[in-house]
Amino acid sequence: MTEPNLYMPYLMRIEKITPEAPLVNTLKLAFVNDEEGKNFQFRAGQFGEYSVFGEGESTFCIASSPTRKGYLECTFRQVGKVTTALANKEVGDLIGFRGPYGNTFPLDQWRGKNLLFIAGGIALPPLRCVIWNALDLRDQFQDITILYGARAVADLVYKYELEEWGKRKDIKLITTVDPGGETPDWKGEIGFVPTVLEKLAPACQNTLALVCGPPIMIKLTLPVLAKLGFQPENIFTTLENRMKCGLGKCGHCMVGKVFVCKDGPVFTLAQLNHLPPEY
Amino acid sequence: MEELRKKARELLERGAVKVVIGYGPGSAARTRAVFVRKPEDADQLILNDQCTQNLSVYLTKPEVKTLGKPAIVAHLAGLRSLVQLAAENQIADGQVLAIGVSPEGKLAELPDLKAVEAYLAGFRFELSPEEKAELDKIERMTAQERWKFWQEQLARCLKCYACRAACPLCYCERCLAGNNQPQWIPVASHQTGNLEWHLIRAMHLAGRCIGCGNCERACPVGIPLSLVTHKLGEEVFKNFGGRPGLSSQQEYALGSWKLEDKENFIG
Amino acid sequence: MTIEIKRLKKDSLPRLFAQLQAKGRRILAPHSRAGKTGFEELSSSGQVAQDYLQTTLSPKSAVFPRCEALFRYTFEGKEIKMEEKPEPAPTVVFGLRPCDAASFAVLNAVFSWDYPDALFKSKLEKTALLSISCRQADDYCFCTSVGGGPGDTRGSDILLTEMGSGDYLAEIITDRGRELVQLAPELFQEAPAPGKEKHLAQVPVKFDLKQLQEKLPKVFDSPQLWLEQSLRCLGCGACAFVCPACVCFDLQDEANRQGGVRLRCWDSCGFSLFTLHASGHNPRSLQSQRWRQRLLHKFSYFPDRLQTLGCVGCGRCSRICPADMNLLEHLKTIAEAS
Numbered sequence: 053m054t055e056p057n058l059y060m061p062y063l064m065r066i067e068k069i070t071p072e073a074p075l076v077n078t079l080k081l082a083f084v085n086d087e088e089g090k091n092f093q094f095r096a097g098q099f100g101e102y103s104v105f106g107e108g109e110s111t112f113c114i115a116s117s118p119t120r121k122g123y124l125e126c127t128f129r130q131v132g133k134v135t136t137a138l139a140n141k142e143v144g145d146l147i148g149f150r151g152p153y154g155n156t157f158p159l160d161q162w163r164g165k166n167l168l169f170i171a172g173g174i175a176l177p178p179l180r181c182v183i184w185n186a187l188d189l190r191d192q193f194q195d196i197t198i199l200y201g202a203r204a205v206a207d208l209v210y211k212y213e214l215e216e217w218g219k220r221k222d223i224k225l226i227t228t229v230d231p232g233g234e235t236p237d238w239k240g241e242i243g244f245v246p247t248v249l250e251k252l253a254p255a256c257q258n259t260l261a262l263v264c265g266p267p268i269m270i271k272l273t274l275p276v277l278a279k280l281g282f283q284p285e286n287i288f289t290t291l292e293n294r295m296k297c298g299l300g301k302c303g304h305c306m307v308g309k310v311f312v313c314k315d316g317p318v319f320t321l322a323q324l325n326h327l328p329p330e331y
Numbered sequence: 332m333e334e335l336r337k338k339a340r341e342l343l344e345r346g347a348v349k350v351v352i353g354y355g356p357g358s359a360a361r362t363r364a365v366f367v368r369k370p371e372d373a374d375q376l377i378l379n380d381q382c383t384q385n386l387s388v389y390l391t392k393p394e395v396k397t398l399g400k401p402a403i404v405a406h407l408a409g410l411r412s413l414v415q416l417a418a419e420n421q422i423a424d425g426q427v428l429a430i431g432v433s434p435e436g437k438l439a440e441l442p443d444l445k446a447v448e449a450y451l452a453g454f455r456f457e458l459s460p461e462e463k464a465e466l467d468k469i470e471r472m473t474a475q476e477r478w479k480f481w482q483e484q485l486a487r488c489l490k491c492y493a494c495r496a497a498c499p500l501c502y503c504e505r506c507l508a509g510n511n512q513p514q515w516i517p518v519a520s521h522q523t524g525n526l527e528w529h530l531i532r533a534m535h536l537a538g539r540c541i542g543c544g545n546c547e548r549a550c551p552v553g554i555p556l557s558l559v560t561h562k563l564g565e566e567v568f569k570n571f572g573g574r575p576g577l578s579s580q581q582e583y584a585l586g587s588w589k590l591e592d593k594e595n596f597i598g
Numbered sequence: 599m600t601i602e603i604k605r606l607k608k609d610s611l612p613r614l615f616a617q618l619q620a621k622g623r624r625i626l627a628p629h630s631r632a633g634k635t636g637f638e639e640l641s642s643s644g645q646v647a648q649d650y651l652q653t654t655l656s657p658k659s660a661v662f663p664r665c666e667a668l669f670r671y672t673f674e675g676k677e678i679k680m681e682e683k684p685e686p687a688p689t690v691v692f693g694l695r696p697c698d699a700a701s702f703a704v705l706n707a708v709f710s711w712d713y714p715d716a717l718f719k720s721k722l723e724k725t726a727l728l729s730i731s732c733r734q735a736d737d738y739c740f741c742t743s744v745g746g747g748p749g750d751t752r753g754s755d756i757l758l759t760e761m762g763s764g765d766y767l768a769e770i771i772t773d774r775g776r777e778l779v780q781l782a783p784e785l786f787q788e789a790p791a792p793g794k795e796k797h798l799a800q801v802p803v804k805f806d807l808k809q810l811q812e813k814l815p816k817v818f819d820s821p822q823l824w825l826e827q828s829l830r831c832l833g834c835g836a837c838a839f840v841c842p843a844c845v846c847f848d849l850q851d852e853a854n855r856q857g858g859v860r861l862r863c864w865d866s867c868g869f870s871l872f873t874l875h876a877s878g879h880n881p882r883s884l885q886s887q888r889w890r891q892r893l894l895h896k897f898s899y900f901p902d903r904l905q906t907l908g909c910v911g912c913g914r915c916s917r918i919c920p921a922d923m924n925l926l927e928h929l930k931t932i933a934e935a936s
Contacts, residue, residue: 055716057682059668059849059860103860105671105678106853108511132876133511146678293881294873296849299713303846303867306891307881308818309899314712328818330873330881330891359737363922364830384920388832394825394885487631489655489664489839489864496834497920509871518850519665519863549920551654551836553632 058299061103061148062088066141067123072209073202076174077139078115078127081149093152094118096159096185097178097290097318100151101298102126102138110134111295113317114152115177117184124149127177127209153298154317157182157262157288159189166195168254170273172245172265173202176209178290178317179264183217190222197224197254201245204233226252246272256281262288274321284322291316291324293331307331332378334438335404338430340373342402348428349399352389354382364389366398378404378432384497385543387412391421391502402428407454408543410447411576412499415539417444418579421502444579456574462561469558481526487552488525490518494556495532497549500539507531529559537563538584541576601751602770604779604786606758611643617782618690623726626660627692628653637691646693651734652912656842657694661721662705664839665863668717668849672857686721690778692728697741697910699729699753701842707904708845717862726774729754730766735799738913740926743807746910748799759794767794804926807907810933814898817932821886827928828889830921835866837915837923843896843908846872867891893928 068080083089095118103109110132116125130139141147159182167186171179186193198217202208208227217225228241228248241248245265261282263273270289277287293305293312305312308328319327339351353376355365362381366389367373387409389395405413410431416422429441431450441447458466469477492508495501508516508528516531517524540560547556568574570593571584606614615625619641628647629638635647636655647653671680702722709718732739732748741747751757755775758766767790770779779786817823838844848865852858865872868889873882882888896908909925916924 055714055719057669057716058713059717059862060680060682063678063680103851105673105860106851106858108851109849133514135876136512144676146676292875294875296847300711301708301713301715301845302848302865303895304865304872306895306899308894309902311903330887357922358916358924358927361922366829389830392832392885395829484632487634487636489835491835491839491866492869493832493834493836493920496832514850517852518848519852519861521665545920549832549834549836551634551840551918552636553634555632 059150059297061101061109061150062092064124064147064149066143066145066147069141069143072127072211073174073207075130075139076127076207076209077130078125078177078209079138079141079147080116081124081126081147082122084146089122092121092124095152095156096182097156098152098154099298099313099317100124100126100149100153101295102128102134103148103150104134104137104141105146105148107137108134109148109150109296110138111292111298113178113181113290115180117181117188119185119188127174127180129174150298153313155315157318159185159192162260163192164258165193166255166259167193167197168259168261169196169198169200170245170249170261170263170265171198171200172269173207174209175264175266175269175290176200179262180210180213182262187223194258195224196222197226197252199226199228199245199249199252201228201230201241201243201248202233203230205229205235205238207233244272245269246276249273250276250279253280256283256286260286260288264290284325285320287321288318289321289324290318291331332376335378335430336373336376338438338440339367339376339402340370342428343367343370343373347400348402350395351376351402351404351430352386352395353404353430354378354384354386357381366395368398376404378436382406383544383548385409385412385499385545387416387499387543388497388545390416390427390499400426400428402430404430404432406432407434407451407456408541409499410441410451411456411541412543413576414444414447414451414579415500415541415576416502418575418581419500419539419583424579448578451577456577458561458565462557465558466562466565469562482522484554485525485529486522488520488529488554489552490520490525490528491551493549493551494546494554497545498536498540499543499545500536501532507535529554529556533559533563536560538567538571538586539575540564541574602776603789603792604768604770605788605790606766606768606786608760608764608766610785611646614782614785615640615643615692617785618778621781622688623781624687624689625692626657626689628694637694651732651736652695652739652914652917653693654914654918655840656701656912656914657691657698657727658701658705658842658845660689660691660725661702661718662709662845662847665861666717668860668862670857670859671853673855683717686724688724688726689721690726690728692730694727694729695732695912696729696748696750696752696754696757697739697746697912698842699727699757700746700750701910701912702727702753704843704900704906704908704910705845707900707906711904726755726778727753728756728778729758731757731759731794731797732799732801733760733797735801736913738916738924738926739799739801739911740804740913740929741911742801743804743926743929744907744909744911745807748801749794749797759797761790761794761797765790767797769794805930805933807933810897810929811901813932813935814894817935818890818894823932824886824890827931828886828923831868831885831889831923832921833868833870833885833888834920835864835868836918836920837892837925838866838868839864840914840918841909842912842914843910867895893925893932897929 063084064081357363634654709715900908
């Protein structure tokens, strides 16, 4: 066979495991084959199929920035067969990675613009990739605002990075937890993300809004953005759906005629509004 | 047939049921399930030799349940499935009205479980001589011959799960076959996985299956599943007495323990 | 490329088989088991099923097997070694119908979309299609409604049409067909009188495809329509598995402590698990939604994204459906709705 086997993954070694929140881990992965690692390229928003040999594959976004070479990071919650197996892996273990698949956030079209990141809970990882990408190219963008909330303090992911972002002068970071989720020493906001967003009232002029969160959060956040004047073409989100091949062949991720793995996972609200309610 | 249509019309007109699940004309010479909701549509209903599908399978399908209280046209097998479903708490008494059809084609309106059970008590349930002969043929094989026979039959299995989908008693919303923690039954169709699927299905049906034959008729590759279902019925009868689908109070043979249970498997 | 016409005598079939096999070709042909026909590797033409209007199972397993190893892996301590299968054997699929031959293009459309699937491609390139046109059709057939026909040459390398004499009119259509002929040239003789049409079945067009395709997107949001159509559907995968154009698949790992294999196997959008998320959310939790997906994928999304219909009108799905869903009837209902 002269063409590569689409289904054979890259071999990746787990370099670091960071527990982020209950049942949520981040894996830092290095390519076993250095050449492959050097040649590997991807863009913000793309995802991969991460496999545990013997168990299967699971779909997560690439949570590290494409500006940082030689390694990949993914963050996942233990929720099923493969993620449980991944959660039991140790540093030094080998897993597989297929990718990068999917479309991307068009960062190169956003030069000179303000970026507003709104994320909830376990949905920060897809945006984290874009955040670090933007921060690594900081002077290409104007204001960067991050609004991130979770049910409780323990559920916030990337706690160390939140601290780092909070200290930077070139980012405005607002963290919030749901009422009742605060700890005695919590210094951030208390309130649901849509509520805090309304209070924050960011300007919509020259601003892209990137929203990722559980469906209920998105449902309540979109009207707030509309009220603030954000146009659907300027609101971006990522969709998740049941995936297997990640390549547009197995049929699992279809939403109407749209393949989340090929036409997504990044969609503007304008595009989402045309999708049938099948996701 | 006219009697059935009249009865269906009448049941719908007086609001005794919201839908009549019966047989209607199908493709070529086949029949298919119809779900009659308007009295004027009762003429869709037919009753002939081609009406073999056990329609009780539809009693547990979620979207059929949304149609409201059904009347169901049921031959003896369909009635037994109904009783077995009740024994397993899938149907409450009075939730389904049965229009029983005797082997001679006579109709009987059976409004509740008691009526169905009383009706069934008038029949004997045994394998026919032909069916017994089929089982005999397998039983006279040596273990190796039997293994080879089943390996050949099951090699054709596609894991399409038509047998499961057609079975009135395979109503589990979360079937064991869909479990992946652990993956009890391999998803792909290969020799080992096919055998595992059919073995496990047989064990899940033993003591519950009433031998309606829906599974064998549904199988697109012609696996002789009735050999398995009939054998199960005979084995359960032999070892535990009683047959499923005759009483809604009957305990599950493999899940209850009686002092008289034989222990001839202990050495 | 002009189509050459030759005569293949019916009694040459045993020798044709033998010669193809002698030249290293694996032959898949219709074979009967328990009254159902599928394509199996046969060693002689005597084993080919007789009198089949259409086989129960499709020949897609020649290029898209129901269970296929994508690659194998072994565990050596913490190390993992992966290895791929050897090259597939050159294959001739004999006795498939024109609708089946046309279905290979549908499979190929999916497997070559943006990411060329090497496993599929290597099989397809090594597979020759020796089809037999249809002298009979039944009410389930609707090839002519979807752009095909009982003597259609699309997709076939050689198309045989049985004439009154019992001999075949052989149309040598592609280079691969010519290559096959060269493996047994003496068996392909002087061309018979032209005019295969008179030997073909009559398959009237049963619905207006254009009308159907116009209506389909408009009826997406018609829950009552989909409910009515799918009430008797049992939710099995039989239709998808016998369909020559159904290509949705699952990926599964099977392994033990020494190593294992990553498999690709057939899947069906009719199964409730097809769209189930690990979180428990299921975008198509109702059978009516899954039935809608089946129809729309084949007749609306496929043409939209891949410029080909996802159905060749072979009728297999309707013939084996345990609930007698009859796809054709449902298509007609939608096409003819006002």
